[in-house]
Amino acid sequence: MMPSDIPALLARIAAEDGAIGSFWQVDRDGALATRPASPGPLAGIAIGIKDNVDVAGLQTTAGIAAFRDRVADRDAPVVRRLREAGLVILGKLAMHEGALGATTDTPGFGRCMNPLRAGHTPGGSSGGSGAAVAAGFVPLAIGTDTMGSVRLPAAYCGVIGLKPTSGLVSRSGVVPLSPRLDHVGILAATVEGAALALEAMAGDDPDDPDARPTPPCWRALPAQPSTPRGLRVGLPQAVLTAPMEPAIRTAWEEAQARLRDAGAVLSPVAVPGWDLTATRRAGLLLIEAEAAALHPALVDDPQAATPGFRAALAYGRDASGARIAKALFRLAEARAGALRALDQCDLLLMPTAPQRAFPHGTPAPVDQADFTAIANIAGLPAIALPWPAPDGDLPCSIQIVGRAYAEQAVCALADWLLRAR
Numbered sequence: 001m002m003p004s005d006i007p008a009l010l011a012r013i014a015a016e017d018g019a020i021g022s023f024w025q026v027d028r029d030g031a032l033a034t035r036p037a038s039p040g041p042l043a044g045i046a047i048g049i050k051d052n053v054d055v056a057g058l059q060t061t062a063g064i065a066a067f068r069d070r071v072a073d074r075d076a077p078v079v080r081r082l083r084e085a086g087l088v089i090l091g092k093l094a095m096h097e098g099a100l101g102a103t104t105d106t107p108g109f110g111r112c113m114n115p116l117r118a119g120h121t122p123g124g125s126s127g128g129s130g131a132a133v134a135a136g137f138v139p140l141a142i143g144t145d146t147m148g149s150v151r152l153p154a155a156y157c158g159v160i161g162l163k164p165t166s167g168l169v170s171r172s173g174v175v176p177l178s179p180r181l182d183h184v185g186i187l188a189a190t191v192e193g194a195a196l197a198l199e200a201m202a203g204d205d206p207d208d209p210d211a212r213p214t215p216p217c218w219r220a221l222p223a224q225p226s227t228p229r230g231l232r233v234g235l236p237q238a239v240l241t242a243p244m245e246p247a248i249r250t251a252w253e254e255a256q257a258r259l260r261d262a263g264a265v266l267s268p269v270a271v272p273g274w275d276l277t278a279t280r281r282a283g284l285l286l287i288e289a290e291a292a293a294l295h296p297a298l299v300d301d302p303q304a305a306t307p308g309f310r311a312a313l314a315y316g317r318d319a320s321g322a323r324i325a326k327a328l329f330r331l332a333e334a335r336a337g338a339l340r341a342l343d344q345c346d347l348l349l350m351p352t353a354p355q356r357a358f359p360h361g362t363p364a365p366v367d368q369a370d371f372t373a374i375a376n377i378a379g380l381p382a383i384a385l386p387w388p389a390p391d392g393d394l395p396c397s398i399q400i401v402g403r404a405y406a407e408q409a410v411c412a413l414a415d416w417l418l419r420a421r
Helices: 006-019 028-033 077-084 127-134 151-157 191-201 246-261 276-294 307-318 321-344 373-378 407-420
Strands: 023-026 046-050 088-093 140-145 160-163 183-188 232-236 265-269 347-351 382-387 396-402
Touching: 006 023, 006 028, 006 088, 023 127, 028 088, 046 127, 077 088, 077 140, 077 191, 088 127, 127 140, 127 151, 127 183, 140 160, 140 191, 151 160, 151 183, 151 382, 151 396, 160 191, 160 407, 183 191, 191 382, 191 407, 232 246, 232 321, 246 265, 246 347, 246 382, 246 396, 246 407, 276 307, 276 321, 276 373, 321 347, 321 373, 321 396, 347 407, 382 407, 396 407
Parallel strands: 046 088, 046 140, 232 265, 232 347
Antiparallel strands: 023 088, 140 183, 160 183, 160 382, 347 396, 382 396
16 A cells, blocks of 8 residues: 555645544544554555544543533554554544444534535444545544444445454443444555555554454465356345345345356355344344443433433333343344354355435435345354445445354455456
């Protein structure tokens, strides 16, 4: 990757982001003063950071009114590692309130627009990250993903979204939503950029109880251009019969055809225990319950957060133990089913979302995360990549899910598909 022209990017943000709203804070002085010491492939590359991740000296609001005046006194470990790799932080990016939502329309902070279509949402909760990359303000942006919040903005904004294996990237210094499902991921203009950034981000952290050392010889960046010949690709049966926009289904079928023509072996695969609607609802209940336990002061204070956010946390707080136990059992079933499915194939291929970007002010589709949640529940790596829409309108998106620590295989197939479109 070529180093970014930092002054030019800052000038573009100043001139154009008023109509988009992807940045909540721009650290112009800090960016211009950065002199990367690393000579590596990311030296001098610009990056934006979602506003629930600590950057020393900048606010970490997570889009929550009660956190508006929080200023981080140190970098989150993931940010520290990015700086050590030579990346230049341009500022903090818009997000949906508390990372619990899908439009990045956050009262008191602003509405983020999709650069591909005025008036449309970039998705959420990492909508500012997707919008900033799609607008060309940064080639890389950090996001967080609890049931799809990196991959859904990537899908709606037509960029790359990579969620790593659970435990690969530290979540210390990140405002938590659901520790069981939260992941830190990357949105990028290219697969190479996403893979290189993930390699810089990965590493153990004693302050994150779920963090793990990277396995020996682990890489995310494909070693060389690959061919899918002989690759066993599973098409989840639950997704095959799921409702989705016709353009989305056509795009998915086109991706399947490219793989078959190249010698991959595609077949339907059962994912036992993965009922799309029931699993999504179970995941959402767990998120609401964990968020309520982590942020109890927000629930009853009308000044702390919006009524909708507080109501979601109250719902989780008040859920019975029996309901929580049932949700956890359902999620465990889906996780086991995903792991069994990947015993039968090398990778799973499906759409990222059942729909494309939709207008602000319209009801958010309830099924947005139906296809993305399984990778969080099972702790598996997943990547979203844009696919041209057959009707020539807003882009579609294809998602690849792999086995734990198979980021290199996931990225290699994504790179091949992008070249084969």
